Amino acid sequence: MSIKSLTKEWEPMAYGFLDASAKREIRRKTLKAIAVPGCQMPYASREVPMARGWGTGGLQISCTLINPQTTVKVIDQGADDSVNAASIRRFLSRVSGAPTTMDTLKADLIQSRHRIPEEKLREDQVLVLQVPNPEPLRPVQPNMSIARQMHADADYGRMWLQLYEQIVRSGRVMQGASYPSLVHGRFVMTPSPIPRWDVPKMHMAKHLTILSAGREKRLHAVPPFARVEPLVFDDVPYRVEDHGDLTCTRSGAKGYFMNEIPQDDGSSTYEVSDSELGVKTIRQRDGEGTAIGATWYEEGRMPQ
Amino acid sequence: MAYVATRGGERAIEQSQRLYREEMGAITPERVNELRQAMPYLIDRVMGEASLYDEDLAALALAQTGGELYEATLLLRAWRTTQPRLAVADPVTQDGLFTHRRISAAFKDIPGGQVLGPTLDYAHRILATEVLSGETHVPDPVTPAARPSPAHQPSVAAWQAENDLLTAAKPDQTTGNDIPDVTREPLLFPAKRAHTLQSLARAETGGVLALGYAAQRGYGQAHPTVNELRLAEAEIKVKHPRGTTFSAGRVKLSQAEVVNKKGTQLELGFAATMGWNEVKVIAAATLDVNSEGAAKGSATEEEFFLYHTEGVESSGFCIHFKLPHYVTFQSSLDAMRDAKAKKVAKDKAPEPAE
Numbered sequence: 001m002s003i004k005s006l007t008k009e010w011e012p013m014a015y016g017f018l019d020a021s022a023k024r025e026i027r028r029k030t031l032k033a034i035a036v037p038g039c040q041m042p043y044a045s046r047e048v049p050m051a052r053g054w055g056t057g058g059l060q061i062s063c064t065l066i067n068p069q070t071t072v073k074v075i076d077q078g079a080d081d082s083v084n085a086a087s088i089r090r091f092l093s094r095v096s097g098a099p100t101t102m103d104t105l106k107a108d109l110i111q112s113r114h115r116i117p118e119e120k121l122r123e124d125q126v127l128v129l130q131v132p133n134p135e136p137l138r139p140v141q142p143n144m145s146i147a148r149q150m151h152a153d154a155d156y157g158r159m160w161l162q163l164y165e166q167i168v169r170s171g172r173v174m175q176g177a178s179y180p181s182l183v184h185g186r187f188v189m190t191p192s193p194i195p196r197w198d199v200p201k202m203h204m205a206k207h208l209t210i211l212s213a214g215r216e217k218r219l220h221a222v223p224p225f226a227r228v229e230p231l232v233f234d235d236v237p238y239r240v241e242d243h244g245d246l247t248c249t250r251s252g253a254k255g256y257f258m259n260e261i262p263q264d265d266g267s268s269t270y271e272v273s274d275s276e277l278g279v280k281t282i283r284q285r286d287g288e289g290t291a292i293g294a295t296w297y298e299e300g301r302m303p304q
Numbered sequence: 305m306a307y308v309a310t311r312g313g314e315r316a317i318e319q320s321q322r323l324y325r326e327e328m329g330a331i332t333p334e335r336v337n338e339l340r341q342a343m344p345y346l347i348d349r350v351m352g353e354a355s356l357y358d359e360d361l362a363a364l365a366l367a368q369t370g371g372e373l374y375e376a377t378l379l380l381r382a383w384r385t386t387q388p389r390l391a392v393a394d395p396v397t398q399d400g401l402f403t404h405r406r407i408s409a410a411f412k413d414i415p416g417g418q419v420l421g422p423t424l425d426y427a428h429r430i431l432a433t434e435v436l437s438g439e440t441h442v443p444d445p446v447t448p449a450a451r452p453s454p455a456h457q458p459s460v461a462a463w464q465a466e467n468d469l470l471t472a473a474k475p476d477q478t479t480g481n482d483i484p485d486v487t488r489e490p491l492l493f494p495a496k497r498a499h500t501l502q503s504l505a506r507a508e509t510g511g512v513l514a515l516g517y518a519a520q521r522g523y524g525q526a527h528p529t530v531n532e533l534r535l536a537e538a539e540i541k542v543k544h545p546r547g548t549t550f551s552a553g554r555v556k557l558s559q560a561e562v563v564n565k566k567g568t569q570l571e572l573g574f575a576a577t578m579g580w581n582e583v584k585v586i587a588a589a590t591l592d593v594n595s596e597g598a599a600k601g602s603a604t605e606e607e608f609f610l611y612h613t614e615g616v617e618s619s620g621f622c623i624h625f626k627l628p629h630y631v632t633f634q635s636s637l638d639a640m641r642d643a644k645a646k647k648v649a650k651d652k653a654p655e656p657a658e
Contacts, residue, residue, distance in 0.1 A: 012386075013386055014386065017386070019385075019386065019388065021488070022385075025488075042490035042492060043490055044487070044488050044489050044490050045490065046385040046487070047378065047381040047382045047384070047385045047616065048382060048385070049378075049379075049382040050382075051378060051616075051619070051620035051623055051624065052378075052616055052617045052619075052620025052621060052624075053617075053620040053621035053622075053623070053624030054620060054623075054624055054627065056620075076627070076628065077628045077629075077630055077631045078631060081313045082313055082628060083313045083316060083317050084627055085313065086313035086314040086317060087313075087314075087317055090314060113627075114629075114631045114632060115631055132621070132624070142601065143600050143601050143607060143608075144493065144607060144611075145493045145494075145600075145607055146600065170643040170646075170647075171643055171646040171647060171650070172639065172642060172643050172646060173639070174639050174640075174643060175639070176632060176633075176635035176636035176637075176638070176639050177631065177632040177635040177636070178632075193631070193632045194631075195631055195632070195634065195635040196635060197635075215617045215620060215621055217490045217491070239642075241634065241635055241638040242638055242642065243638075257631070257634075258634075259630050259631075259634060260630075260634055260637070273631060273634075
């Protein structure tokens, strides 16, 4: 036996790009984040070969979780084929040798920017959300030191006030995406800029969601079967985008979150935002045997 | 299939990169070499912001990005993050530096003397247009001074401390792997002194200048006087596992000490960075001296300027707005339209009877 036989061949880059100490730190912080749902855990956040703000937080989680057997799906704004999703998918596959897929049902690890797939995720799937700004208090308190203290005190009065002021001024809560939500009764989180449509998908979900902000160096998690409750007043119910009755002009799918496409004549058409669901719907329509999984929404309504 | 038209992201990425690189042409070792020799200050700036001292890699990064400084810095930092931390060098002290340039605006003369060194501060900024019409611009040769200036000089702050004008900083006894490293720990506030100085050293030059200048113009409480500005080389001494200490070479660095009168004492602001970058260290030291007691949320508060002068992060976030945002935008549109419809319905409703 020689030392050489006991060691690995020298490689110019660590498996999964990040070195072992970076991965260890992220794994520890992820475990902490799972143990304290919704609480932001600071982490060092290494520089990766991608610009900050382009999914470096999600990428570091994916690089930490990935192995050669992990089937990876990457979504950007609902689509697998947009340029950034393609770029991240190619990078993950390149540094890990992991197989990739666009099918939500076949994926083990899903890294996503701003959407949760319309097909329900299972216990064995992990959703990694890229988060540009993990601090829900930022609009009312841009100073991070004070905001951390407010979280510690569960002092969310200013957030409630902000929502109340929106109702008084505009007749409704004007928050678009990244709707502040209370996680398991303790921490208010910003669930990444996913539309309001997607927030109820996190409530008591079977899958683990890890939310990671590389530039802001914070990660937080929604463990399986955790409560995720959007901040709402008793008499003003939570409202998702009014997309339940819209039909996708490409696939005919109905009852999902849609992208509005402005037309030359001043009107709009719509296409389903979850592009792979659109593809599957078309395939099914054309008689190709494609399985579409159970979806969170039924007939455009979230079952109670 | 209807969706086919939208597929092709990977091919589009590939071709757009080719288009960009086509404009720059081939990157040859000669080009990298030429860049390193002809653009030393640009190389120094990128090395400082990347916190990686390697002139060849910096020149390569500049060649590869066509001189896009934010991209070049990111390339170097991403490469740096793949490298193991093998050893921690011995502390570098000010009087151990090999000084090339050292000036003081506080005193006419200082122990060790002022050394003008290489500078264009007093040059007339006139373009050498004759080069474009075919002449070669050959710099006049340097005439060495009759008496060479000493290579090592003490710090001005040390003299001020001796004369009870300044409270000297307590030497930090932390050594080796216990030294806080901002590349391996998150920056938290109140920040460790080591993290503050490391962040300022890596900060984006333009950003530091903008905020430092704001403080100098009156948006800060402390007015800086340059105690000492130094361009130097530092010997990097590393301990071998066998116990012997050896030199791993020299790195160029700049440092600035600024002082501000506060009551009967001077307070000290400090910044140092790898490479020669005078504007940055003066601006950074100005921010440092202004940070104590700065109001929360002001531009001279440590949290504010350390977050906002992080070039890789701020440039990355800025260009991320090029990515599609149609999901979030759609969500906002939905809320807007609904609020508008509600307002119309409310306006149309008859006034309630008195």
